[in-house]
Amino acid sequence: MRKKFLVGLILGLVLVAWSFSQTKSKDPAVIEVKPAKLTPLKKEALTWLEGHFSELAELNRKIWEFAEIAMEEYKSSALLADYLEKNGFLVQRGVAGMPTAFVAVYGTGKPVIGILAEYDALPGLSQDTVPYKKPLVKGQPGHGCGHNIFGVASTAAAVALKEVMAKNNLAGTIKLFGCPAEETLVGKVFMAREGLFNDLDACIQWHPSSRNGVSLGSSNALNQFEVEFFGKTAHAAGDPWHGRSALDAIELTNVGLNYLREHLKPTARLHYVITDGGLAPNVVPDYARAWYYVRDADRESVEEDYRRVLDIIEGAAKMTGTTYKVHFISGVYNLLPNQAGCEVVYSNLLLVGPPSFDEKEEEFAREIQKNLGLEPKGLDRKIQPLRKPGRSWGGGSTDVADVSWITPTTTLGIACKPLGTPGHHWSTVACGGMSIGHKAMLTAGKVMALTGLDFLTKPEILKKMRAEWLEKTKGKPYRSPLPPDLKPPVKPKPVEK
Numbered sequence: 001m002r003k004k005f006l007v008g009l010i011l012g013l014v015l016v017a018w019s020f021s022q023t024k025s026k027d028p029a030v031i032e033v034k035p036a037k038l039t040p041l042k043k044e045a046l047t048w049l050e051g052h053f054s055e056l057a058e059l060n061r062k063i064w065e066f067a068e069i070a071m072e073e074y075k076s077s078a079l080l081a082d083y084l085e086k087n088g089f090l091v092q093r094g095v096a097g098m099p100t101a102f103v104a105v106y107g108t109g110k111p112v113i114g115i116l117a118e119y120d121a122l123p124g125l126s127q128d129t130v131p132y133k134k135p136l137v138k139g140q141p142g143h144g145c146g147h148n149i150f151g152v153a154s155t156a157a158a159v160a161l162k163e164v165m166a167k168n169n170l171a172g173t174i175k176l177f178g179c180p181a182e183e184t185l186v187g188k189v190f191m192a193r194e195g196l197f198n199d200l201d202a203c204i205q206w207h208p209s210s211r212n213g214v215s216l217g218s219s220n221a222l223n224q225f226e227v228e229f230f231g232k233t234a235h236a237a238g239d240p241w242h243g244r245s246a247l248d249a250i251e252l253t254n255v256g257l258n259y260l261r262e263h264l265k266p267t268a269r270l271h272y273v274i275t276d277g278g279l280a281p282n283v284v285p286d287y288a289r290a291w292y293y294v295r296d297a298d299r300e301s302v303e304e305d306y307r308r309v310l311d312i313i314e315g316a317a318k319m320t321g322t323t324y325k326v327h328f329i330s331g332v333y334n335l336l337p338n339q340a341g342c343e344v345v346y347s348n349l350l351l352v353g354p355p356s357f358d359e360k361e362e363e364f365a366r367e368i369q370k371n372l373g374l375e376p377k378g379l380d381r382k383i384q385p386l387r388k389p390g391r392s393w394g395g396g397s398t399d400v401a402d403v404s405w406i407t408p409t410t411t412l413g414i415a416c417k418p419l420g421t422p423g424h425h426w427s428t429v430a431c432g433g434m435s436i437g438h439k440a441m442l443t444a445g446k447v448m449a450l451t452g453l454d455f456l457t458k459p460e461i462l463k464k465m466r467a468e469w470l471e472k473t474k475g476k477p478y479r480s481p482l483p484p485d486l487k488p489p490v491k492p493k494p495v496e497k
């Protein structure tokens with residue numbers, strides 16, 4: 001009897017524990033997705049990527065070393081374009097009026113699958129591959145957003161796809177877009193205005209992250225511009241009544257903007273820097289310049305906020321007796337996530353698994369965390385659950401968003417920096433140029449190549465993605481945020497020293 005009672009008790013406890021674990025994992029925000037199946041075609045893509053790992057890691061290291069900032073990515077874009085050409089892609093360089101933008105094409109006919117590659121660095125973030133802050137060359141750029149890994153992983157995925165397509169006579173077209181100047185939110189917007197993404201059935205892209213996962217979140221739409229004020233100089237003490245201060249105009253603009261905040265939606269974000277505010281306090285500045293960002297949850301809101309900002313600028317000019325010129329730099333949309341496509345990416349991430357970081361790499365990551373006063377949790381070795389999008393509040397902007405309003409676009413994040421470390425930071429540069437970055441690149445390349453194969457071979461997926469995209473865009477055609485006559489801010493090729 002006693003034995004029976006004990007067995008019953010244990011069974012009961014197990015049942016309670018099981019049901020508890022069941023209720024715990026049933027987070028209503030989590031979307032359940034099964035891992036994708038490893039098909040012979042997918043196996044071929046993975047084998048190609050693994051077999052070319054050292055060659056791809058070398059490309060990653062080279063772009064990391066080039067560390068070229070927005071619109072100066074001459075060597076980085078040429079390296080990727082040459083690699084794609086060598087691997088059977090037809091490359092068109094200098095597209096959309098930007099010498100460092102290119103499109104590499106393989107195959108013919110439908111479906112047309114796009115893959116985005118970025119490769120611009122950030123100013124002032126030069127850093128060695130050590131777990132403490134140590135610039136390679138002080139004040140020089142570094143890959144603080146991991147775009148070296150971004151560019152190479154996307155290129156790797158494109159070439160792996162091409163290999164499988166060629167061997168198996170798969171129909172369709174792969175287009176790898178070499179997109180410059182993401183950090184200044186320029187490249188893809190000008191490429192979009194040119195119509196380069198118009199024939200895509202879907203677009204695949206990713207971003208280096210501290211976590212492995214797929215996000216259904218959005219990003220902020222944005223307008224950025226500079227304003228110049230022109231006044232009249234005078235002795236600031238002798239005869240200031242003859243002067244008209246351009247700096248006053250900027251200060252009054254900013255006062256106006258800071259009052260405006262109260263009457264914008266809570267989703268709006270305004271920020272500015274004064275890039276030229278005069279030269280000496282005893283001279284009334286006849287020239288001043290400032291740079292502004294206006295962000296909000298969607299394009300319409302940004303346009304409305306922007307109109308009000310322009311009114312304030314005009315008011316400031318009237319108050320100060322100055323004149324002004326607004327120079328529009330660029331504008332982007334908010335990112336439109338595509339759940340149907342993202343679920344396919346996620347299923348392939350589950351199949352591929354997170355990057356296989358070893359103890360040495362974990363130690364490197366923990367060392368960085370300790371040096372930053374963070375909990376030494378190391379790197380993300382799990383896959384984060386796929387969550388339904390929450391309420392979007394604040395956040396950055398990306399020009400990937402413009403592509404997402406032209407064609408269904410997927411997302412992916414792969415860990416290539418320690419958990420909890422900030423973005424646009426030396427720690428990303430440190431990890432991106434060594435094995436942590438190389439391994440993240442391989443994982444991202446694999447997930448995107450497998451997703452590409454699903455898109456090429458399963459038309460029902462593309463159909464579902466398109467239907468969702470049509471519902472979200474309500475069939476509205478993409479309208480470029482750029483004025484039609486605005487030229488891309490091209491920088492000349494630097495002279496080799």
Ligand SMILES: [Zn+2]
Pocket residue numbers: 145146147182207
């Ligand atoms: Zn980035």
